[in-house]
Amino acid sequence: xxxxxxxxxxxxxxxxxxxxxxxxxxxxxxxxxxxxxxxxxxxxxxxxxxxxxxxxxxxxxxxxxxxxxxxxxxxxxxxxxxxxxxxxxxxxxxxxxxxxxxxxxxxxxxxxxxxxxxxxxxxxxxxxxxxxxxxxxxxxxxxxxxxxxxxxxxxxxxxxxxxxxxxxxxxxxxxxxxxxxxxxxxxxxxxxxxxxxxxxxxxxxxxxxxxxxxxxxxxxxxxxxxxxxxxxxxxxxxxxxxxxxxxx
Amino acid sequence: xxxxxxxxxxxxxxxxxxxxxxxxxxxxxxxxxxxxxxxxxxxxxxxxxxxxxxxxxxxxxxxxxxxxxxxxxxxxxxxxxxxxxxxxxxxxxxxxxxxxxxxxxxxxxxxxxxxxxxxxxxxxxxxxxxxxxxxxxxxxxxxxxxxxxxxxxxxxxxxxxxxxxxxxxxxxxxxxxxxxxxxxxxxxxxxxxxxxxxxxxxxxxxxxxxxxxxxxxxxxxxxxxxxxxxxxxxxxxxxxxxxxxxxx
DNA sequence: CGTCGGCTTGATTGTGCTCAACCCGGGTGG
DNA sequence: CCACCCGGGTTGAGCACAATCAAGCCGACG
Numbered sequence: 001x002x003x004x005x006x007x008x009x010x011x012x013x014x015x016x017x018x019x020x021x022x023x024x025x026x027x028x029x030x031x032x033x034x035x036x037x038x039x040x041x042x043x044x045x046x047x048x049x050x051x052x053x054x055x056x057x058x059x060x061x062x063x064x065x066x067x068x069x070x071x072x073x074x075x076x077x078x079x080x081x082x083x084x085x086x087x088x089x090x091x092x093x094x095x096x097x098x099x100x101x102x103x104x105x106x107x108x109x110x111x112x113x114x115x116x117x118x119x120x121x122x123x124x125x126x127x128x129x130x131x132x133x134x135x136x137x138x139x140x141x142x143x144x145x146x147x148x149x150x151x152x153x154x155x156x157x158x159x160x161x162x163x164x165x166x167x168x169x170x171x172x173x174x175x176x177x178x179x180x181x182x183x184x185x186x187x188x189x190x191x192x193x194x195x196x197x198x199x200x201x202x203x204x205x206x207x208x209x210x211x212x213x214x215x216x217x218x219x220x221x222x223x224x225x226x227x228x229x230x231x232x233x234x235x236x237x238x239x240x241x242x243x244x245x246x247x248x
Numbered sequence: 249x250x251x252x253x254x255x256x257x258x259x260x261x262x263x264x265x266x267x268x269x270x271x272x273x274x275x276x277x278x279x280x281x282x283x284x285x286x287x288x289x290x291x292x293x294x295x296x297x298x299x300x301x302x303x304x305x306x307x308x309x310x311x312x313x314x315x316x317x318x319x320x321x322x323x324x325x326x327x328x329x330x331x332x333x334x335x336x337x338x339x340x341x342x343x344x345x346x347x348x349x350x351x352x353x354x355x356x357x358x359x360x361x362x363x364x365x366x367x368x369x370x371x372x373x374x375x376x377x378x379x380x381x382x383x384x385x386x387x388x389x390x391x392x393x394x395x396x397x398x399x400x401x402x403x404x405x406x407x408x409x410x411x412x413x414x415x416x417x418x419x420x421x422x423x424x425x426x427x428x429x430x431x432x433x434x435x436x437x438x439x440x441x442x443x444x445x446x447x448x449x450x451x452x453x454x455x456x457x458x459x460x461x462x463x464x465x466x467x468x469x470x471x472x473x474x475x476x477x478x479x480x481x482x483x484x485x486x487x488x489x490x491x492x493x494x495x496x
Numbered sequence: 497c498g499t500c501g502g503c504t505t506g507a508t509t510g511t512g513c514t515c516a517a518c519c520c521g522g523g524t525g526g
Numbered sequence: 527c528c529a530c531c532c533g534g535g536t537t538g539a540g541c542a543c544a545a546t547c548a549a550g551c552c553g554a555c556g
Contacts, residue, residue, distance in 0.1 A: 072397045075489050080400040082393035093390075095383055100390050130378055135343055137385045142348050144392040145330035149320045151399035152328040152447025156512065191535060199400025204512060206536055223535065241323055404544065439503060452544060454504055470553095471503065 012036055016112070021088035022062040023136065026128040034122065038114050044068075044105040050091070051103040059113045060092030066109030067188050070101045071196060080151075081197040083144065086170070090136055094120050106189060151199045154239050159198040160208040161237035164218065168228060183228040191223075212237070260284055264360070269336035270310040271384060274376040282370065286362050292316075292353040298339070299351040307361045308340030314357030315436045318349045319444060329445040331392065334418070338384055342368050354437055399447045402487050407446040408456040409485035412466065416476055431476040439471075460485070 013019060013036045024035055041064070044050050050068060051057055063085050070083035082101060085091060091103060091111060123130050150162055171185035187194070191209075195202040212218045217234055219227040228234050261267060261284045272283055289312070292298055298316060299305055311333045318331035330349060333339060339351060339359060371378050398410055419433035435442070439457075443450040460466045465482055467475040476482050 070393070072393070074397070074401065074487060076487075078401040078487075080397040082396045093386055095386065101393065124375065124379065127372065127375075127378070130375075130382060131372065134378060134382045134385065137382065137389060138341055138343065141385060141389045141392060144389060144396065145318070145320070145349065148330045148392065148396060148399055148447075149322070149328040151396055153322065153326045199396075201513060202535080203514085203537085207512090210536070239322055239324075239326075449545060450503080451505085451546085455544090458504070 013039070016064070018062060018064055018088040018112075022112075023090050023129060023133050024062075026132045027126070028128065031122075031126055031128060035114070038118055038122075039112050041110060042113055043108060043110045046105055046107055048105045049102060050105055050109070050111070051099045051101075053099055053102045055099050056097055057092060057099045058116050060090070060094060060116055060119050061111045061113035063087050063089045063091060064110045064112050066105060066107040068109050069104050069106050069193065069197075071104065072101050079196045080199060081193070083140065084197070089140075090133065092116065094123055094133070106193060156198075156200050156204050157208050157211070157237060158239040159200060160194075160205065160212065161217075161234055162240070163194060163198060164212075164226065164228070165235055165238055168226075168231070168234070183231055185226055187224045187226060261287070264312070266310060266312055266336040266360075270360075271338050271377060271381050272310075274380045275374070276376065279370075279374055279376060283362070286366055286370075287360050289358055290361055291356060291358045294353055294355055296353045297350060298353060298357070298359070299347045299349075301347055301350045303347050304345055305340060305347045306364050308338070308342060308364055308367050309359045309361035311335050311337045311339060312358045312360050314353060314355040316357050317352050317354050317437075317441060317445075319352065320349050327444045328447060329441070331388065332445065337388075338381065340364065342371055342381075354441055404446075404448050404452050405456050405459070405485060406487040407448060408442075408453065408460065409465075409482055410488070411442060411446060412460075412474065412476070413483055413486055416474075416479070416482070431479050433474055435472045435474060 013024065013032050016022075019025070024032060027035065039061075044066075053072065065087055068085040068091070069081050070085065071079055071081045073079045084106075085103070093100075094116070123133065150159055154162065167187065168183045168185055172183055189197065191202045191205045195205045198205065209218070209220075212234075213220055216229070217237065219229065221227070261272065261280050264270075267273070272280060275283065287309075292314075301320065313335055316333040316339070317329050318333065319327055319329040321327045332354075333351070341348075342364070371381065398407055402410065415435065416431045416433055420431055437445065439450045439453045443453045446453065457466070457468075460482075461468055464477070465485065467477065469475070
């Protein structure tokens with residue numbers, strides 16, 4: 001277990017890094033105290049499966065640190081990632097006993113877990129929790145639908161550029177919107193994971209990344225660290241509406 | 249305006265065809281009375297756009313009859329359907345002012361509309377409405393994620409077979425699960441709409457339907473009426489796990 | 497009867513998949 | 527310490543599936 005997780009295990013909700021973004025964001029002191037007592041932390045190693053599709057699931061929770069992937073696999077091995085769970089995202093489904101998808105830790109992941117039954121009970125009584133969960137679910141639904149456009153209609157190059165744009169923005173967001181030029185970030189996913197996310201093969205991912213590099217749209221140090229000298233140029237490759245894309 | 253809509257316009261929630269499936273499903277008498285006063289019906293012609301992406305939307309509501317399509321369009325005209333709204337499905341997004349996607353009537357569609365602000369206010373007070381809406385949203389999210397597998401990983405033939413299977417099951421469901429053999433139903437979508445839904449071209453849709461017909465897996469009367477002599481054979485073409493698929 | 501929209505079918509092209517070889521860096525064991 | 531191996535990544539050659547471009551069919555409707 002990581003140092004981070006050990007620190008968390010001792011801390012209360014007050015000092016939680018996702019206190020104001022997770023499902024508990026709108027809770028007042030009293031509800032937070034309830035959640036504080038119900039919660040337990042658990043850390044998963046990279047590559048570890050947190051939930052198997054079809055399993056009975058006895059908990060729900062929030063991602064505190066790390067990245068987890070929701071994915072689906074066909075009999076013959078074809079796999080499609082259907083969601084990326086980042087810190088503050090909610091894991092599990094109140095009202096359903098069985099998991100519809102696999103949940104796999106892409107990085108080291110720490111979850112803040114609640115036993116399912118008591119959480120559902122609290123959900124029924126607390127408007128601050130249920131309204132926040134509804135809001136988060138609607139946001140995820142929008143994100144899933146955006147992704148459907150990418151999967152159904154974009155070219156391989158557009159898919160790669162879109163993913164890089166999203167990752168870059170997510171990172172830039174944390175660094176408080178630095179100048180739009182010279183964005184730098186690390187890829188949190190392997191080529192294979194990117195392929196599963198984008199609905200292409202890993203060879204195609206590799207080729208397209210090489211092509212973007214060859215054309216100077218991105219620069220690479222090692223396999224995982226990316227620098228974008230001109231962000232607008234990368235955005236041009238995504239196929240998205242150039243202005244509308246800014247808001248997303 | 250259709251006869252159906254006129255009949256509805258006069259009727260109360262009590263006799264509504266979607267009374268026990270829509271967002272109001274769990275309401276008691278008192279809440280239903282409130283909704284009854286707030287509601288108004290409106291009917292849209294086939295092909296008519298109900299909401300434009302980016303528009304400010306002043307209402308939410310439920311599909312009472314007909315089929316509406318949620319879709320997204322790129323600058324160059326590529327279009328992807330991101331959801332199919334069937335009777336009892338919810339339209340609109342509490343908590344957001346602007347529509348993220350187009351909503352287009354595929355058939356003649358009748359909506360049961362509520363002004364957005366009063367509905368949101370009621371949503372905040374009524375656990376029966378908010379819990380039902382959360383449940384419906386979670387179901388839609390699961391459906392969207394299933395669809396991502398289809399868009400990202402299935403072949404054209406599998407996509408067509410999957411769509412036919414879904415439509416057949418939906419219809420069979422209404423007709424109280426008749427014998428699995430000799431399923432018959434009408435396609436509620438044009439070839440172009442199917443193409444937009446499946447992330448292929450309309451020519452590909454046409455070719456694959458012709459192929460399935462040639463092989464005797466489906467039979468056609470006219471362009472829209474389908475008979476499936478052996479449902480298991482159609483399911484074999486979807487690429488889905490044969491047993492797991494039964495539950496979905 | 498002519499037109500128009502939705503649909504089908506054909507010919508050709510091209511993007512991304514498949515199969516395969518190879519590279520590179522890190523960890524292990526002799 | 528070096529040789530080896532192994533996993534992740536890159537690159538290449540050939541192919542297949544679906545897109546594109548194009549022509550023609552069919553039924554509805556003016």
